[in-house]
Amino acid sequence: MEEIKLIKGNEAVAEGAIRSGCDGYFGYPITPQSEVLETLMELRPWESTGMVVVQAESEVSSINMVYGGAACGKRVMTSSSSPGVSLMAEGLSYLAGAELPCLVVNVQRGGPGLGTIQPSQADYFQAVKGTAHGDFKMIVLAPNSVQEMYDHVFDGFDLAFKYRIPVMMLSDGIIGQMMEKVVMTRQRPRWTKEEVSQISDSWATLGKHAGREKNVITSLELDSQIMEKRNEHLQAKYRKIEAAEVRFEESQMEDAEYVVVAFGSSARIASEAVSMARAAGMKVGLLRPITLWPFPTKRIEELAGRVKGFLVPELNAGQMVEDVRLAVNGKVPVWHYGRMGGMIYSPEDIFNELKNNAR
Amino acid sequence: MSFQVEITPENKVYGKTPLLTDNVMHYCPGCSHGTIHKLVAEVIEEMGLQDKTIGVSPVGCSVFAYNYIHIDWIQAAHGRACAVATAAKRLTPEKMVFTYQGDGDLSAIGTAESIHACNRGENIVVIYVNNAIYGMTGGQMAPTTLLGMKTATSPAGREAAIHGYPYKIAEIVSMLDGVCYVTRQSVQSPAAARKAKKALRQAFENAMAGKGLSFVEMVSSCNSGWKQSPVDANKWMEENMFPFYKLGDIKVATEPKEA
Amino acid sequence: MKETVIIAGFGGQGVLSMGKILAYAGIVQNFEVSWMPAYGPEMRGGTANVTVILSDKAISSPIAGEFDTAVILNQQSMDKFESKVKPGGVLIYDTNGITRHPERTDIEVYAMDATEEAARRDMARMFNTMVLGGYLAVRPVVKIESIVEGLRKSLPERAWKLIPANEKALATGAELIRKVR
Numbered sequence: 001m002e003e004i005k006l007i008k009g010n011e012a013v014a015e016g017a018i019r020s021g022c023d024g025y026f027g028y029p030i031t032p033q034s035e036v037l038e039t040l041m042e043l044r045p046w047e048s049t050g051m052v053v054v055q056a057e058s059e060v061s062s063i064n065m066v067y068g069g070a071a072c073g074k075r076v077m078t079s080s081s082s083p084g085v086s087l088m089a090e091g092l093s094y095l096a097g098a099e100l101p102c103l104v105v106n107v108q109r110g111g112p113g114l115g116t117i118q119p120s121q122a123d124y125f126q127a128v129k130g131t132a133h134g135d136f137k138m139i140v141l142a143p144n145s146v147q148e149m150y151d152h153v154f155d156g157f158d159l160a161f162k163y164r165i166p167v168m169m170l171s172d173g174i175i176g177q178m179m180e181k182v183v184m185t186r187q188r189p190r191w192t193k194e195e196v197s198q199i200s201d202s203w204a205t206l207g208k209h210a211g212r213e214k215n216v217i218t219s220l221e222l223d224s225q226i227m228e229k230r231n232e233h234l235q236a237k238y239r240k241i242e243a244a245e246v247r248f249e250e251s252q253m254e255d256a257e258y259v260v261v262a263f264g265s266s267a268r269i270a271s272e273a274v275s276m277a278r279a280a281g282m283k284v285g286l287l288r289p290i291t292l293w294p295f296p297t298k299r300i301e302e303l304a305g306r307v308k309g310f311l312v313p314e315l316n317a318g319q320m321v322e323d324v325r326l327a328v329n330g331k332v333p334v335w336h337y338g339r340m341g342g343m344i345y346s347p348e349d350i351f352n353e354l355k356n357n358a359r
Numbered sequence: 360m361s362f363q364v365e366i367t368p369e370n371k372v373y374g375k376t377p378l379l380t381d382n383v384m385h386y387c388p389g390c391s392h393g394t395i396h397k398l399v400a401e402v403i404e405e406m407g408l409q410d411k412t413i414g415v416s417p418v419g420c421s422v423f424a425y426n427y428i429h430i431d432w433i434q435a436a437h438g439r440a441c442a443v444a445t446a447a448k449r450l451t452p453e454k455m456v457f458t459y460q461g462d463g464d465l466s467a468i469g470t471a472e473s474i475h476a477c478n479r480g481e482n483i484v485v486i487y488v489n490n491a492i493y494g495m496t497g498g499q500m501a502p503t504t505l506l507g508m509k510t511a512t513s514p515a516g517r518e519a520a521i522h523g524y525p526y527k528i529a530e531i532v533s534m535l536d537g538v539c540y541v542t543r544q545s546v547q548s549p550a551a552a553r554k555a556k557k558a559l560r561q562a563f564e565n566a567m568a569g570k571g572l573s574f575v576e577m578v579s580s581c582n583s584g585w586k587q588s589p590v591d592a593n594k595w596m597e598e599n600m601f602p603f604y605k606l607g608d609i610k611v612a613t614e615p616k617e618a
Numbered sequence: 619m620k621e622t623v624i625i626a627g628f629g630g631q632g633v634l635s636m637g638k639i640l641a642y643a644g645i646v647q648n649f650e651v652s653w654m655p656a657y658g659p660e661m662r663g664g665t666a667n668v669t670v671i672l673s674d675k676a677i678s679s680p681i682a683g684e685f686d687t688a689v690i691l692n693q694q695s696m697d698k699f700e701s702k703v704k705p706g707g708v709l710i711y712d713t714n715g716i717t718r719h720p721e722r723t724d725i726e727v728y729a730m731d732a733t734e735e736a737a738r739r740d741m742a743r744m745f746n747t748m749v750l751g752g753y754l755a756v757r758p759v760v761k762i763e764s765i766v767e768g769l770r771k772s773l774p775e776r777a778w779k780l781i782p783a784n785e786k787a788l789a790t791g792a793e794l795i796r797k798v799r
Binding site: 023024026052054056057058060061062064065066067068069071072074076090091094098204205206207208209210214215216217218219220 | 409410411412413415422425429430431432433434435436439442443444445446447449450451454471472475
């Protein structure tokens, strides 16, 4: 059944959750993402699909509810915005350590501290590198449209269960608050009890039965030799994901002399800037990483061998640009262009940056 | 000298529940945890709930509870057991979900998660082992440490002006409408253990009947942390803990909670 | 066809919902649509604005540095957005409370006494629909029928009884708007 709606990105997450077979959502209000919880409470999915929705007393509690639900082999998720995601840091480390699948949506706002409620992309480092203690990774998806905020709920759950790993959807106040057309083609029911059992009985807490030993969800191991092995197992999994799950999108790259690398809302603004540059006769292409981890390092490495430079516009002080620089490895110049504190650049601003740097 | 006993129904006086594993417990000799674990395992066995029970273990001495009872377990982050249990129960309402937490886990770092799970009336059981000290980390002061009690972080004894007062979270949660049953028990004698087991059974039955949250406090000794012999620790508990943490039922809701 | 319009005024004037009605009508006509609000706690009394883009092609940036049309409903917004109208573009403003009228000569300027007329005709709650009617008279980017169908799709059924009053307000707005230059 195809449904088309004109809705906000945050509402698309709620609609996506219900239609992707999500079993439980646990959240706490924070601007600019509160519409996710509001929409779910309005739609009352517990009466239709049986999906559980709980308003928790804090983001700390939300993420630990996610931990409890994921332990039971269920598709569970939460959403928040930057300060709230900071509160979830501990829980995310536990989820990664215990290898639990889940989806966490961050509709970013500007920081640091309480910062601003306006859009920002300043949580790239947090999502990709420094979420919390310990060596761990999350798969990070960066939607650039309301449609993708819908679709990434599905993709997020699929990846989370494929690798038993927390997946973060790193959106922002622009995509979360804007309305666009969403085509809700993808729909699927929740897993039945039998399906959950088939998929997850080998590890999840579905109740100890005669057919197996007890399952224990834990990240704890006091024997360092075993703990190192657990870490090696996690790292091997991460290498597998890096080899198989890199997603990116390119446009006008064939004859490009300069490349703009941008993610999420910035990629939308940058794509208009690239059109302006093309109209002005400049040979500019756009690379949009869809997965921020794993990052399209190889593709950027290849491009660095044949283009003259990279411009990385981000709504932050320069975060993803570090990964671009690592990939380019000094072969050609890499420029960063950013706005902070909730300020947003226009396509004209990025076009001007291109004109000033690409010569 | 060899020593053999033939086990027959006539001469059998005690049987270990098969739900307890054969792992050697890491608890100190004299610790209450072992006894409480045994009671929990027995209640689960007697109610036939092994395949339906999910235990949530805390951070603290009982973090390894999952090594000792043959059920599925989730080991929670410090203080968050009630949030973890909330989701487990909501998503699998046919299950018997309980948390097993110490005083530091439940009544210090996890106060918010505990109180709000109580207030929402989650159909879970909270087993709260209160020995007035942080055992796992080496005997620091807990929220429930009595005034005057010496710990690693109150070496001169707990002083109200510096550390505040010990508090009774069982009485606090008993005021919440979502909570159907609050009781304070101990396991320092066979008689006390029998009563404690009855309380656990009541709590598990409440949860399966969907009556709301049941809160079972176990006032316990920590002879290592208190720097006493097991026998002295039990005596000290009776003389000092019981007058402040009075044993018995605190709340037994007769009416089911309103929807 | 591509129309990038900013609607800007005070919170409480119905700025965001006016943008929504326009966006819904765009969907009815199978346009690609984006509706990007300046969001925040300034819901009442503060300034509010929304950028709506209607296009027959996929919309790249929902953020615009300049606009084909600006619909301006208070002085603060005039100060902020008059300069952001593309040369040859359109500026529509409500005269109420305006102390400095638009000065640019390279754009088309239209005025409406919408606040005053809405009060006089006891249509204060239809203020934003009147402004929308004026806008569509000058920039007929969607049909009035599409607006009505969009309302029907976006409003709960119990609110459909308000649709005729909205249609009247659209027509009134179309009559009220006048060209300044």
